Amino acid sequence: MRPIIGITADRSDGRFRIGENYANCVAKAGGVPVILPPVLGEEERFLDLCDGFVFSGGDDPVMEQWSIKTHPSTTRCDEQRQQFETSLLTELSTYPDKPVLGICLGMQFMGLLAGGTLMQNLELEFAENHKKGTHIVSGELGSGLVHTSHHQAMSESGSLMITAVADDGVIEAVRDRDRKWYVGVQWHPERTEDEQLGQGLFNSLCKAAIE
Numbered sequence: 001m002r003p004i005i006g007i008t009a010d011r012s013d014g015r016f017r018i019g020e021n022y023a024n025c026v027a028k029a030g031g032v033p034v035i036l037p038p039v040l041g042e043e044e045r046f047l048d049l050c051d052g053f054v055f056s057g058g059d060d061p062v063m064e065q066w067s068i069k070t071h072p073s074t075t076r077c078d079e080q081r082q083q084f085e086t087s088l089l090t091e092l093s094t095y096p097d098k099p100v101l102g103i104c105l106g107m108q109f110m111g112l113l114a115g116g117t118l119m120q121n122l123e124l125e126f127a128e129n130h131k132k133g134t135h136i137v138s139g140e141l142g143s144g145l146v147h148t149s150h151h152q153a154m155s156e157s158g159s160l161m162i163t164a165v166a167d168d169g170v171i172e173a174v175r176d177r178d179r180k181w182y183v184g185v186q187w188h189p190e191r192t193e194d195e196q197l198g199q200g201l202f203n204s205l206c207k208a209a210i211e
Helices: 020-028 043-049 079-092 105-113 124-130 199-210
Strands: 004-008 010-012 015-017 032-036 052-055 100-103 117-119 133-139 144-148 153-156 161-166 171-175 182-185
Touching: 004 020, 004 043, 004 079, 004 199, 010 079, 020 032, 020 199, 043 079, 052 079, 052 105, 052 199, 079 105, 100 105, 100 199, 105 117, 105 153, 105 171, 105 182, 133 171, 153 171, 182 199
Parallel strands: 004 032, 004 052, 052 100, 100 182
Antiparallel strands: 010 015, 117 153, 133 144, 133 161, 161 171, 171 182
16 A cells, blocks of 8 residues: 655645655655645644645744744745644644654744744854755764755754754754654755655655555
């Protein structure tokens, strides 16, 4: 049986959008990719439908949800998308056996919901290493060159365990060891050439969904 993997979509200009690499990586891993539009009220149905989830990258979290002022440099995430994805992640806490991969924005939502804190504008000495391009990460997921595109990062991971950092010390991956497979990465594995840190994450997600 091929696992059904739900992939969250962005919402802008009256359209739902998702990079095709997300679906291609899930299919290559043996999963059936299903694009999930951020339609509020459908979270439970999506939970019933899907064996695992990918929370895709996107714009920056709107921090007022956590009683923090959003930084002026922020490109604000669509609020309906944020409400939908944080609701879906919260509901997933009652499904600890459903595997979840959070990518970039997805990891940040994971961290914030786990009580972590977000550095809303990376300081200059870090920013050039992370905004667009590649850099080295290392940790229990492996070590290698990853594709990156972000100007925010978790400064504290809350109840999640830090499992990888960049070569400049920025948090790059987290996981919840109390759940079957709950992993967040700050980089973009769907655009990363390193097998272990790229396609390998989708392989692991789909394997966990089958098991």
